[in-house]
Every structure is written in structure tokens, then in C-alpha cells.
Amino acid sequence: MSFSFHQTVIDEFRANAGRVGGPFEGSELILLTTTGARSGKPHTVPLGFLREAGGLLVVGSAAGADRHPAWYHNLLARPLVQVETAAEEYEAVAVPAEGARRDELFARVVREAPGYGEYQARTGRVIPVVVLQRTHEAASGEGGIAGKLLDVHGWLRAQLELVRELVRERAHEEPRGGRALPLGLQLRQHCLAFCHSLEFHHKSEDAGLFPYLEQQHPHMREFFRRLDAEHRGIARLQQELVRALDAPGGAGFGEGVERLSRELEAHLDAEEAQLLPVLRALGA
Ligand SMILES: [Fe+2]
Ligand SMILES: [Fe+2]
Numbered sequence: 001m002s003f004s005f006h007q008t009v010i011d012e013f014r015a016n017a018g019r020v021g022g023p024f025e026g027s028e029l030i031l032l033t034t035t036g037a038r039s040g041k042p043h044t045v046p047l048g049f050l051r052e053a054g055g056l057l058v059v060g061s062a063a064g065a066d067r068h069p070a071w072y073h074n075l076l077a078r079p080l081v082q083v084e085t086a087a088e089e090y091e092a093v094a095v096p097a098e099g100a101r102r103d104e105l106f107a108r109v110v111r112e113a114p115g116y117g118e119y120q121a122r123t124g125r126v127i128p129v130v131v132l133q134r135t136h137e138a139a140s141g142e143g144g145i146a147g148k149l150l151d152v153h154g155w156l157r158a159q160l161e162l163v164r165e166l167v168r169e170r171a172h173e174e175p176r177g178g179r180a181l182p183l184g185l186q187l188r189q190h191c192l193a194f195c196h197s198l199e200f201h202h203k204s205e206d207a208g209l210f211p212y213l214e215q216q217h218p219h220m221r222e223f224f225r226r227l228d229a230e231h232r233g234i235a236r237l238q239q240e241l242v243r244a245l246d247a248p249g250g251a252g253f254g255e256g257v258e259r260l261s262r263e264l265e266a267h268l269d270a271e272e273a274q275l276l277p278v279l280r281a282l283g284a
Contacts, residue, residue, distance in 0.1 A: 009046040018086025020046070032058060032132070033082040034074035034094075042082075045071050050109060055092065055133040056083065059109055064122030072096075072128055079189040080196055083132055092132040093159075093193040096185050105129045135193075145209070146279040152201050153268045159194040160261055163187060167254045183250035191245060191257075195238050198264075202231045213278060223274055230267045237263060 012020045013031055020029060033044045050057040060072040075081055075094035083092050097105050106129050110117040120127050140150035166187040210224050237260045244253040 006045060010044055013046060013084070018084075028086070030056065030058070031084040032071060033084075034071045035078040035080075036070075037074045037077035043071060043074055045069070048113065049132075050112060052105070052131060055131050057105060057109065058130050058132060059106075059116055060128040060130065061116055061119040064119035066123050066125055068125065068128065072130070075130065076185075076189075077192075078196065079193040080135070081132065083134075091135045093135060093189060094130050094132055095189045096128045096130045098185050102126070102129050105131075135197075144279065144283070146276050149209075149275065149279065150272070152197070153272065156194065156198055156201065156264070157268065159190060159197065160257075160264065163191050163194060164257055164261060166190065167257055171254065183245060183253060187250075188245055191241065195242060198238060199235070202235070206231060213275070216282065217278060220274075220278075227267070227271060230263070230270075234260065234263055234267060 009020055009022075009029075010031055013029060018029065027048060029046045030049050031044050032047050033042050035041070036043050047058045060069050062069040076096075079094050081092050081094045083090055096102070106116070106120070106127065109129060110120075116127070136151060136155050140147050140154060142150055166184075170184070170187070206228065210227065214221060214224050237256065241253065241256040241260055244250060244256050247253070
């Protein structure tokens with residue numbers, strides 16, 4: 001699809017609550033917005049999709065071209081994406097399926113939309129199948145800034161726990177005395193999604209929430225200095241973790257995750273214990 005054709009479809013989708021005409025007449029689409037791997041700019045494409053237990057499935061067919069579409073490269077670098085359906089817009093973690101699971105999902109895609117089988121026949125590339133898993137499923141139910149803080153912390157805790165679980169599963173499969181298994185895309189995508197969310201959350205605390213609260217409560221100054229220092233320490237552990245993602249066999253990744261979990265859990269607990277009462281009292 002050319003850029004201007006994309007834009008026409010996107011405009012029509014947004015203007016008509018997800019309905020589009022032309023070659024897409026009658027088919028259900030989503031708009032997927034990724035972040036440019038190099039440019040850092042948002043990149044939106046209209047895509048067909050299938051519903052799956054874990055989320056929505058999209059296929060990087062690029063109409064059978066020999067190169068993966070740009071959005072696929074983007075989501076490997078930045079797994080947090082925006083999904084717009086006819087009814088709603090939400091954030092998701094993009095996880096490409098691998099191995100037997102990819103083949104199983106692709107076979108399902110071809111049963112429902114045989115055109116994808118023709119695309120696969122045109123190229124030597126293995127056409128990727130990506131699961132878009134919605135984030136923030138479990139909300140705290142509390143309103144205001146206190147509720148937002150709890151929601152973000154809840155998502156960070158859950159995502160890190162998922163990464164730990166994937167590490168444990170992998171340790172289980174590890175061949176004794178053999179070469180270390182690669183970490184796998186599922187683990188990589190959840191780890192990067194967690195790291196990017198954490199970075200964003202700490203930046204917004206440092207630049208927004210903490211200076212605001214310190215103004216209201218100057219006596220808490222020391223506490224905020226401590227949180228700042230913890231943010232810097234956690235950022236270092238997180239950078240090490242991302243480096244371990246690319247190390248052969250993910251050397252050091254498992255230990256890195258455990259260290260980060262301990263530091264982060266203690267940080268989130270302290271923040272919640274001290275800040276939630278303050279936020280609730282402010283009625284903010
Ligand atoms: Fe924090
Ligand atoms: Fe926080």
C-alpha cells in the first residue's frame with residue numbers, strides 16, 4: 001500500500017467509526033500505531049486482524065514482499081503499541097509468535113483468509129504473526145492520581161512477574177550441559193515493554209508528580225531525594241538487563257531480573273506506603 005492510500009484509509013476509518021470502503025469494504029480493520037525504530041515518530045497503518053484468546057492477531061505479510069513491513073521492525077524495537085478498533089483505542093504489547101506456535105497461528109489465519117497463504121508462497125521470508133496483548137487489564141478501581149499510581153504500579157509488577165515466569169519456564173527447558181537457549185521473542189518483548197513503561201513512569205514522577213508533592217509537603221524533601229536516588233539505581237539495573245537481552249544465551253539475564261525485582265518491589269512498596277495517603281488527602 002502506498003503512503004497516501006494508507007492515509008486515506010486511516011482518515012476514513014477515524015471519520016466513520018472503523019468502517020472503510022474501497023478494497024476493504026465489508027472487512028474489519030484496526031489501526032496499529034508503532035513508534036519508529038529509528039525516527040521515534042508514531043507510524044500508523046490499517047491492518048486486517050483475527051481475534052485470538054490472548055488478544056488480536058496481525059500478520060506482517062507486506063503482500064508477499066521480501067522485506068518485513070516497517071511496523072514489524074518498529075514493534076521489535078518498541079513493543080508497546082496503540083490499537084484502534086471500531087469501538088475503542090488501547091495500548092498493547094506486541095508479541096510475535098515463534099516456532100510451532102507461529103505455524104499453528106498462521107495456518108489458522110490462512111483458513112480464515114486464504115490470501116495470506118498466497119503471500120507466503122511468494123516469498124522466502126517467514127511471514128510474522130503478531131499477537132497484540134492489551135495492557136492495563138487489571139485496574140485498581142480507585143480514581144484520581146492515587147488510582148493512576150496504583151494502576152501503573154500494578155501493571156509494572158504484573159509485567160515483571162510475567163518476565164520472571166518466562167525465565168523460570170526457560171530454565172526448565174534448558175538442555176543439561178548443552179548450549180544455552182536463546183531468550184526468545186516473547187520474553188524479549190515483555191521485558192522491553194516493562195522497561196519502557198518503567199522509564200516513562202519514573203520520568204513523569206521525577207518531572208511532574210514529585211516536584212508538585214514536594215511543594216505541598218516541604219517536610220517530605222528527604223523522602224523525595226531517596227526516591228530520586230532509587231530511580232537512578234533502578235535505571236542502571238534496567239540498562240544492564242537490556243544489555244543481557246542481547247548477550248549470547250542471555251547470560252546474566254535471570255540474575256538481573258531477580259535483582260531488579262527486589263529493588264523495584266521495595267521501591268514501589270515504599271512509594272505506595274508514603275504517597276498514597278498524601279494523594280488521597282489532597283483529593284487529587
Ligand atoms: Fe518511583
Ligand atoms: Fe511510582
